[in-house]
Amino acid sequence: MVKSSVLGFPRIGANREVKKAVEAYWAGKLTAEELTKAAADVKKASWTAIKERGVDLIPSGDFTLYDHVLEHSLSFNVIPPRYQGHNLSDLDVFFAMGRGRQAAGVDVPASEMKKWFDSNYHFVVPEVSEETDFKLRRNHVLEQYNEAKALGIETRPVVLGPISYLVLSKAAKGAKAGFEPISALPKLLPVYTELLAQLKAAGAQSVQVDEPILVLDAAAARAAEYASTYAALVKVAPPIVIATYFGRLDSNLEFAAKLPVAGLHIDLDRAPEQLDATIAAVKSTSLVLSLGLVSGRNIWKTDLTAAATLAGKAVQALGSDRVIAATSSSLLHTPVTLASEKKLTSEQRDWFSFALEKCAEVATLASVLNGSQDAKVTAALEENKTSIAKRREFERTSDDAVRKRVAAITPEDLKRKNPFEIRRKAQEKLNLPKFPTTTIGSFPQTKEIRQARAKLTKGEITEAEYDEFIKKEIELVVRFQEKVGLDLLVHGEPERNDMVQYFGERFNGFVFTQNGWVQSYGSRYVRPPIIVSDVSRPGPVTVQWSSYAQSLTSKPMKGMLTGPVTILNWSFPRVDVSRKTQSQQLALALRDEVIDLEKAGIFAIQVDEPAIREGLPLRRVDWDDYLTWAVDSFRLSTAGVEDSTQTHSHFCYSDFNDIFPSIQRLDADVISIEASKSDMKLLSAFQQYGYSNSIGPGVYDIHSPRVPGDQEIKDRVAAMLELLSPDLLFINPDCGLKTRGWKETEASLENVVAAAKWARATYA
Ligand code: MET
Numbered sequence: 001m002v003k004s005s006v007l008g009f010p011r012i013g014a015n016r017e018v019k020k021a022v023e024a025y026w027a028g029k030l031t032a033e034e035l036t037k038a039a040a041d042v043k044k045a046s047w048t049a050i051k052e053r054g055v056d057l058i059p060s061g062d063f064t065l066y067d068h069v070l071e072h073s074l075s076f077n078v079i080p081p082r083y084q085g086h087n088l089s090d091l092d093v094f095f096a097m098g099r100g101r102q103a104a105g106v107d108v109p110a111s112e113m114k115k116w117f118d119s120n121y122h123f124v125v126p127e128v129s130e131e132t133d134f135k136l137r138r139n140h141v142l143e144q145y146n147e148a149k150a151l152g153i154e155t156r157p158v159v160l161g162p163i164s165y166l167v168l169s170k171a172a173k174g175a176k177a178g179f180e181p182i183s184a185l186p187k188l189l190p191v192y193t194e195l196l197a198q199l200k201a202a203g204a205q206s207v208q209v210d211e212p213i214l215v216l217d218a219a220a221a222r223a224a225e226y227a228s229t230y231a232a233l234v235k236v237a238p239p240i241v242i243a244t245y246f247g248r249l250d251s252n253l254e255f256a257a258k259l260p261v262a263g264l265h266i267d268l269d270r271a272p273e274q275l276d277a278t279i280a281a282v283k284s285t286s287l288v289l290s291l292g293l294v295s296g297r298n299i300w301k302t303d304l305t306a307a308a309t310l311a312g313k314a315v316q317a318l319g320s321d322r323v324i325a326a327t328s329s330s331l332l333h334t335p336v337t338l339a340s341e342k343k344l345t346s347e348q349r350d351w352f353s354f355a356l357e358k359c360a361e362v363a364t365l366a367s368v369l370n371g372s373q374d375a376k377v378t379a380a381l382e383e384n385k386t387s388i389a390k391r392r393e394f395e396r397t398s399d400d401a402v403r404k405r406v407a408a409i410t411p412e413d414l415k416r417k418n419p420f421e422i423r424r425k426a427q428e429k430l431n432l433p434k435f436p437t438t439t440i441g442s443f444p445q446t447k448e449i450r451q452a453r454a455k456l457t458k459g460e461i462t463e464a465e466y467d468e469f470i471k472k473e474i475e476l477v478v479r480f481q482e483k484v485g486l487d488l489l490v491h492g493e494p495e496r497n498d499m500v501q502y503f504g505e506r507f508n509g510f511v512f513t514q515n516g517w518v519q520s521y522g523s524r525y526v527r528p529p530i531i532v533s534d535v536s537r538p539g540p541v542t543v544q545w546s547s548y549a550q551s552l553t554s555k556p557m558k559g560m561l562t563g564p565v566t567i568l569n570w571s572f573p574r575v576d577v578s579r580k581t582q583s584q585q586l587a588l589a590l591r592d593e594v595i596d597l598e599k600a601g602i603f604a605i606q607v608d609e610p611a612i613r614e615g616l617p618l619r620r621v622d623w624d625d626y627l628t629w630a631v632d633s634f635r636l637s638t639a640g641v642e643d644s645t646q647t648h649s650h651f652c653y654s655d656f657n658d659i660f661p662s663i664q665r666l667d668a669d670v671i672s673i674e675a676s677k678s679d680m681k682l683l684s685a686f687q688q689y690g691y692s693n694s695i696g697p698g699v700y701d702i703h704s705p706r707v708p709g710d711q712e713i714k715d716r717v718a719a720m721l722e723l724l725s726p727d728l729l730f731i732n733p734d735c736g737l738k739t740r741g742w743k744e745t746e747a748s749l750e751n752v753v754a755a756a757k758w759a760r761a762t763y764a
């Protein structure tokens, strides 16, 4: 019989119960017992709901109050010394590692977070050295397995595999030069042996061991470790299903299919083309093939008929006992349930499946593959066919004008009129001094601003009253910048709820959820917009605010937009057209906005692309294609202006060194880039590749309330000037100030301005 399985479930609760409980605990308003109880309620609700949908293999062990990688670090005693010896409970050590701790004489920063593959989820990076004392400090997977069992629910525990865990780790600060975490594998193995043996003793029928790095180029060098590791683990563990996701195995399939485990899971949402090769590779083995048919990364209803046809190939070749119908990855990247959405039209609602609806999909798929004649299954399949047909019809009748415009894009549209050197002369009309100071766009989003927005939503104030309020905020920000002495001003973005949502709400083609929260990290959840049809701009979006701001001052005002690639990467995209096409449509909408800003007298315009790096494909061979359309989209959105208009862009959240040549190809007149957390790294990219346009590497980290001293900023500027021409350097913080308070903002920016004055005198 074909079984159904779900690889993991959102751990935030249907109504964000976990966020509320965790934050209340941090604020001292909930005890550890109460927090544990709140978590238990959420786990119970999830397991019960998944079971009710008819799923055979229900995940456990994937729940966490912060991050699942961090859970493993705590279980394995991978706890950096700075978090030890403070007399904290394990729960508080866990949170201290996740978010830092500043209380009662303890002052430790958070561990580093990194994006989980190409998703917008961040995991806490484990720190490993020769000194790491691996031991099974607790077994969080076993605890959850037993917790479900006590509720009468048999689950399949999920654990992150040892090789992925170590490849995702970094060398701890104190490690010897050249230390590689993977070299600790022999010390980590006994811990996994113990963990898995305990699961077996507790009665687990099988275990899901995630090895997502198998879809990366980096895994190719690990074939030997894979073979020896799993040969050892299968001796003590329940039957192991190795789960891969977010991409294709490619050449790694060769050794993965030979591992002595019970099953292999592949992602057919991201890489359906790998099915045939995988079937061929496992045919002569006894491996069960778990097929990731229902997307764990997007929210579109699965075409069950198409999925069943695809899966039918595997059933035919391997027999139904060797096939599992599954979600492509954990469902943690999707919202919990459509049932909470009251504002979608019935047409829209019919397009989507969130996590719980996806559980029903895998169950139906398994039944269909088993040839079920059950009336409920037949009805579900018929209903799905109707929904899919309606959606296809909608796709066909979408916006023709937009499609024609995309088809008519020419290479000329991607090019500024003249090269940077000529534009730079024309831009002297902005009258910026040497070492111009500027900020990245947003100013503190105060409680008052959020309250005004909430009042507008609730209808407690009128649109006109809200606009007046925003104008006052803008005036405050403009006067503040004049007082501090900044050169290129911004309006502060007080009108924006979020840099992506704000544009999505004003463009055609987007749908928003009320409760479609997805975990980004820890207790921070986001509600990604959904792109449902062709995107266009009904009218100007930001022009009124930027021109109002410009009308208040004689200093130049910088217009502020979110770029096409970032809007795309932080939304749920359509699946009926390519990401490239969606990005081009967004770029055309933004291009019109850029030109309208210029017409309104805004001669510096910034188009932010903080997410350009995270959209990079996981496999090196796929990079060039992505970088070509991503960079072209940015160019399309900005190239329509005169030479004398200065285009800016901004990047943060990543290490940009590996795509540095593409950053140059954006041909923005000025870029600002996050650098303060790892300045030497970024500078080495300048050294390696060179950079010809203006640039402002961030001179301080805005993610912390700490005020940078003026000497510290001067030192940074001096270091940058070792490699960059004084004529090209801008001086700015490394990201927007929306999460900061006014006090530290003022003190920090005063030091920024002082450093610029010093630079002007020193490098005259
Ligand atoms: C995450 S990048 C943020 C850029 C935006 N302009 C801001 O200042 O907030």
Ligand SMILES: [Zn+2]
Pocket (backbone or CB within 6 Å): 440, 610, 650, 651, 652, 653, 734, 735, 736
């Ligand atoms: Zn930023």
